[in-house]
Amino acid sequence: MATRVVKSFGIGALVARAALAWIRSDPRAAQLERTNFHGRTVTLAGGPALAAGATVAAAAGAPSAAVAAAVLTAGTTSGAVGFYDDMVGNRPEQKSAKGFAGHLGALREGRVTSGMIKIAGLGAAGLAAAALLARDPGVRAHRGRRRGGAVRRTTDVLLGAGVIAGTANLVNLLDLRPGRALKAGTLIGTSLAVGRGAGVAAGTLGAGAALLPSDLGEEIMLGDSGANALGALLGVALAARTGPAGRAVALTVLAGLTAASEKVSFTKVIQDTPWLRELDALGRRPAE
Numbered sequence: 001m002a003t004r005v006v007k008s009f010g011i012g013a014l015v016a017r018a019a020l021a022w023i024r025s026d027p028r029a030a031q032l033e034r035t036n037f038h039g040r041t042v043t044l045a046g047g048p049a050l051a052a053g054a055t056v057a058a059a060a061g062a063p064s065a066a067v068a069a070a071v072l073t074a075g076t077t078s079g080a081v082g083f084y085d086d087m088v089g090n091r092p093e094q095k096s097a098k099g100f101a102g103h104l105g106a107l108r109e110g111r112v113t114s115g116m117i118k119i120a121g122l123g124a125a126g127l128a129a130a131a132l133l134a135r136d137p138g139v140r141a142h143r144g145r146r147r148g149g150a151v152r153r154t155t156d157v158l159l160g161a162g163v164i165a166g167t168a169n170l171v172n173l174l175d176l177r178p179g180r181a182l183k184a185g186t187l188i189g190t191s192l193a194v195g196r197g198a199g200v201a202a203g204t205l206g207a208g209a210a211l212l213p214s215d216l217g218e219e220i221m222l223g224d225s226g227a228n229a230l231g232a233l234l235g236v237a238l239a240a241r242t243g244p245a246g247r248a249v250a251l252t253v254l255a256g257l258t259a260a261s262e263k264v265s266f267t268k269v270i271q272d273t274p275w276l277r278e279l280d281a282l283g284r285r286p287a288e
Helices: 002-025 046-060 065-088 099-108 114-133 137-143 150-174 180-193 198-216 223-239 244-261 266-272 274-281
Strands: 033-035 041-043
Touching (some): 046 065, 046 198, 046 223, 065 150, 065 223, 114 150, 150 223, 150 244, 180 198, 180 223
16 A cells, blocks of 8 residues: 555656656747746646646556546546636636636626636536546445435435535635645645555645645746646545545535635635745745
C-alpha cells in the first residue's frame, strides 16, 4: 500500500513537470499568457499540466479498473472543459456572466456561455465517474449487507456525481490567488491519501506538489483546467471510499459552501481571518 502511494505521488510529480515543460515549449504557448491580480504575466500552462499529471498518476494508483476508469473520465473531462472556459471565457461577450446564477441567466436569454458548457461538462463527468465507481467491489461494500434496488443504486450514483462535480467547482472557486487552490487541495487530499484507494489522492497531490513552487512564484496559474481537474480527482477519491451517508454529508457541505460563495467573497473572509491569511500567503512571492 505504502509503495503504491509513493509511486503514485512520484508519477504525478514527474508527469506534471514534463507536461509543463512541453506545453511551454510549444510555439503557440504565448496564447496561454494572462495577467494576474498583481499585474504579472503568467501562463495557463499549469492547468493542463496539472490535469495530465494528476490524472495519469491517480489512474496508476487506483485500486481497481473501475476506479481507474472513473479517474480517467473525471480528470480528462474536467480538465478539457475547464481549458475550454479558460480560452473562450476571456472574450468580452463571455465576461458579463459571473457565477452559476449569471450563466443560468445568460441561458435564459438564449446565450450559451463557456461557463455553462463547463458546468454541464463537470456534471456529466461526475455522473459518468460515479456510475463507473458503482462497479467497483470496494465501493459497493460501503452499501452494507443489504442489497439495494434500482432507486438506492441511482441515489448512490447521483450523490457520488454531486461530490465529484461539487469538489471540482469548490476548488475552482478558491483559485483566485497563487497557490490557494493547491493548498486547499493538499488539505483535502492528505486525509484521503491513507487507506484503500490512497493512490488516487496521492497521485493528485504529487502533481500539485510539483507545480506549487511555480504557482506560488507567479510563473504559472492553474486556471479552470487545473483547478477543476484537481477538485474532480479528489472528489473521485472521496466518493470511492464513502457510502451514501458519507456522500450525502460531503455534498451538503459542498452545496453550502458553493451557495455561500454567491453571497460572500472567500478572499475577503481569508483576509479578515489572521490564521487563514497567513496560511494563504505562505510561500507566495511578495508583491512588488
